[in-house]
Amino acid sequence: MPEPMLRGKQREAAMERGVAAHGAARIAWQAEGRGAPVLLLPSLGRGAEDFDAVAPMVAAAGFRVVRPEPRGIGGSEGPMEGLTLYDLAEDAAAALAAAGVGSPAVVAGHAFGNWVARAMAVVRAPVVRGVALLAASIDTVLDPAVRASIDGSFDPRLGEAERLRHLQRGYFAPGHDARVWLAGWHAPVARMQRAATAATDAAWKRVAERVPVLYVAAAEDTIAPVPSEARLREALGPRVEMVVVARAGHALLPEQPEAVARALIGFAGKVQE
Numbered sequence: 611m612p613e614p615m616l617r618g619k620q621r622e623a624a625m626e627r628g629v630a631a632h633g634a635a636r637i638a639w640q641a642e643g644r645g646a647p648v649l650l651l652p653s654l655g656r657g658a659e660d661f662d663a664v665a666p667m668v669a670a671a672g673f674r675v676v677r678p679e680p681r682g683i684g685g686s687e688g689p690m691e692g693l694t695l696y697d698l699a700e701d702a703a704a705a706l707a708a709a710g711v712g713s714p715a716v717v718a719g720h721a722f723g724n725w726v727a728r729a730m731a732v733v734r735a736p737v738v739r740g741v742a743l744l745a746a747s748i749d750t751v752l753d754p755a756v757r758a759s760i761d762g763s764f765d766p767r768l769g770e771a772e773r774l775r776h777l778q779r780g781y782f783a784p785g786h787d788a789r790v791w792l793a794g795w796h797a798p799v800a801r802m803q804r805a806a807t808a809a810t811d812a813a814w815k816r817v818a819e820r821v822p823v824l825y826v827a828a829a830e831d832t833i834a835p836v837p838s839e840a841r842l843r844e845a846l847g848p849r850v851e852m853v854v855v856a857r858a859g860h861a862l863l864p865e866q867p868e869a870v871a872r873a874l875i876g877f878a879g880k881v882q883e
Contacts, residue, residue: 635688643669
């Protein structure tokens with residue numbers, strides 16, 4: 611049965627935390643809830659806190675939600691060079707195991723995190739029941755103007771007003787306050803993640819040939835515009851379904867957390883049956 615939503619100090623007391631070992635890396639993780647596992651992976655250069663509004667809703671629906679921090683954020687540390695997406699996927703899998711998960715998980719990746727989620731379905735196939743891609747670029751090549759706004763969003767050399775313009779253009783739908791993402795960026799982590807992506811082969815891309823996939827699109831996403839279903843199948847494979855979230859840009863999570871949680875809960879319930 612779904613669990614009641616915990617708030618404030620109650621939720622903090624119920625949160626489990628630990629550190630998982632993966633080779634020379636140590637990966638900090640947090641978990642909440644009981645039930646079938648859902649693993650949440652954040653965007654480029656950002657940490658697990660991005661799921662703060664989504665995670666408790668998924669946990670309250672009867673799932674065990676695990677959130678690892680990427681290397682270089684929070685208590686996660688380890689080599690930051692010579693990596694591939696498969697190494698980052700192994701980090702996430704180590705956190706899942708350390709959290710005591712005994713059954714295959716739904717792995718949800720937001721933006722850059724979708725690439726790690728797809729890679730995990732390759733290197734840790736037995737522990738992945740399904741993959742959810744949230745505001746996900748299905749290709750690794752971006753328009754240079756779009757990439758400039760991504761870079762500008764977390765460039766410490768730029769003033770706040772200019773960073774806000776980049777954030778608004780690249781990440782948020784009109785009418786949403788981009789200030790909520792002024793903080794929380796980790797430029798060295800973003801550089802590591804981009805290098806890892808460039809060093810990885812293409813075997814991870816067509817994840818929907820391996821497992822069921824949910825693609826959660828943001829209706830006003832300038833970085834990853836809503837694709838056609840035919841394009842999704844071409845890029846990902848045949849076992850993919852799409853949900854489009856209205857009034858959301860690439861940030862998605864702070865803009866429409868309830869809609870994201872509903873989509874994850876529905877998908878996780880379906881693939882766990």
